Amino acid sequence: MSRRVRYSKNEAARVIVIIADLTALILGLWILFALIDANSANDLVSFTRSAALWLAGWSHDLFTMSTDWLRTVLNYGLPAVVYLLIGHILAARIRRA
Template sequence: MPYVASRHNSWIVHIIAIIFGIIALIILLHLAFVLLEANPHNPLVNFFADLANWFSWLFRDMFRVDDPKVRAVVNYGLAALVYLAIAGAIASVGRSRWSRHD
C-alpha cells in the first residue's frame, strides 16, 4: 500500500524550516549590529543580542579569538550556518518524503 501524505505535513515542514531560518536571521542581525558597532544600550540592539545569545548558547564561546569582531563572526556565524543547515535539511526531507505520489 503506497504512502499518501496529507497537505498538512508539507505545511508543518515548511513552518519548521521557516522558524529555523528566522532564528538564523536573528543571529545574523545581531552579528551585523556587532560588526557595525551599534549602541549596546539601545533597546532594539539589546533585544536582538539577548535573542541571539539564547539561540546560540552552544556556539557563543566555542572559539576564543582576541579580536571581538572576529570572535563574533566565527562563533555567531557558525551558529547561523548550523541553523540554516538544519532548515535546509528539514525542507529537503519534507520535499523528498511528502512529494512522492506512488
Template sequence: MKGLFVVIRVLANAAVAVLVVWILLRLLGANTGNPVVHWIEQAADWLAAWSRGIFQVAGTTLQLVLDYGLAALVYGVVGNLGARREWT
C-alpha cells in the first residue's frame, strides 16, 4: 500500500509543477507557438479547468495566479496530505 501513496504524491507534485511552470511562462511572456509551451498550456488548462473563474478580479496577472495557483495549492495540499495519511 505504501507504493500507492508514493504514486499519489508524485502525481500531485507533478500537477503542481505543471501549473507553477505555466504561471511562470505566462508571466514571462513565453511564446505559446512553441510546442513545449503549448503542451504545458494545454496540461495546465486541463488541470485547472475546475478552478478557473472561481474568483473574478480586475488584473490579468492576479487572475492568472488565482486561476492556476488555486488548483496548484489544492493538488499540493490534498495530494501530499492524502499520501501522508496512514491507512490501516
C-alpha cells in the first residue's frame, strides 16, 4: 500500500474521531451546565444547549423519569456514548481497510 493511501486513511479516521469526540464533549458540557443550573442567558450556555438539543434530537425524551437530573443525564448521555462508540469503531475500520 502506498504511503499516500495510508496517510489519507489515517487522516480520515482522525477527522471522524475528532467529530465524535466534539459531539460527546458538547453533550457532556450541556449535562454539566444543566446539573449545576448554569445561567441560561449566558451565550456559551445558550449555544451549548441549542447544539445539544440538535445532537440529541433522536433521543429527546427517550427517558421520562420524574427526577430532572437523571432524565438529563440519560437523555443526553446516551447520545454522547453512541456518538463516541460509532465514531471510534468507524475510525478503526477505516484504518484497517
